[in-house]
Amino acid sequence: MNTKLQEKDLRVISEQTLAHYQSRAHAFWEGTKDHDVTQNYQAFLEALPQRKGLSILDLGCGPGRDLKYFKNLGHHAIGLDGCPDFCQMARSYSSCEVWQQDFLKLDLPRQFFDGIFANASLFHVPSQELTRVLRELHQSLKENGILFSSNPRGDFEGWNGQRYGTYLELVEYQNFLKRSGFSLVHNYYRPQGKPCHEQPWLAVVAKKCSGPKPL
Numbered sequence: 626m627n628t629k630l631q632e633k634d635l636r637v638i639s640e641q642t643l644a645h646y647q648s649r650a651h652a653f654w655e656g657t658k659d660h661d662v663t664q665n666y667q668a669f670l671e672a673l674p675q676r677k678g679l680s681i682l683d684l685g686c687g688p689g690r691d692l693k694y695f696k697n698l699g700h701h702a703i704g705l706d707g708c709p710d711f712c713q714m715a716r717s718y719s720s721c722e723v724w725q726q727d728f729l730k731l732d733l734p735r736q737f738f739d740g741i742f743a744n745a746s747l748f749h750v751p752s753q754e755l756t757r758v759l760r761e762l763h764q765s766l767k768e769n770g771i772l773f774s775s776n777p778r779g780d781f782e783g784w785n786g787q788r789y790g791t792y793l794e795l796v797e798y799q800n801f802l803k804r805s806g807f808s809l810v811h812n813y814y815r816p817q818g819k820p821c822h823e824q825p826w827l828a829v830v831a832k833k834c835s836g837p838k839p840l
């Protein structure tokens with residue numbers, strides 16, 4: 626994306642993308658509630674301290690499948706999503722606290738979370754805003770906190786139907802993480818067991834390692 630996005634463009638990006646999810650919230654739940662996310666749960670949890678009661682943010686929690694999973698393990702899981710119906714669905718499915726917030730206007734507590742789980746959500750942040758958003762996540766993590774993210778990969782940014790997306794390959798995504806004060810712990814492509822060209826998802830475990838580099 627070469628042209629600088631203005632404030633109003635960013636507003637449209639969030640509003641239209643969220644409107645897409647809002648208009649099909651129940652169909653989305655039916656289509657994704659049984660997705661096997663085990664590999665992502667494991668990668669995230671293995672990087673965290675091995676105890677119960679961790680403070681976990683599910684960023685872009687959708688209708689709450691993963692929130693409930695973390696809660697059932699004995700963690701203190703909080704959801705965050707910009708889609709009003711997803712927030713309601715996630716609250717009632719998981720009985721967890723869920724914050725309705727836009728990724729582009731986050732208001733997060735500092736040094737609060739042990740881990741942030743961002744499954745199929747951060748790619749909705751325009752690249753122009755990605756370092757800022759990652760830095761806000763960095764600030765909300767405790768020292769050595771873990772950020773897990775899984776995103777569709779590629780070399781494209783823009784509208785994909787009614788949803789805006791930023792599709793990055795590992796090297797480029799890693800640069801964003803580094804600039805934001807994260808170091809790479811582990812990465813893999815999904816789905817498991819397929820040749821690389823049939824693995825459209827890039828999963829990354831990153832650790833809060835230092836203060837972000839000055840812009």
Ligand SMILES: C[S@@+](CC[C@H](N)C(=O)[O-])C[C@H]1O[C@@H](n2cnc3c(N)ncnc32)[C@H](O)[C@@H]1O
Binds near residue numbers: 642684690707708
């Ligand atoms: C592909 S869904 C993934 C949902 C869930 N994490 C999962 O794995 O099923 C992307 C999520 O990001 C949320 N989202 C997209 N853009 C957003 C924005 N600007 N602010 C807050 N949430 C947003 C959507 O509402 C949706 O829940």
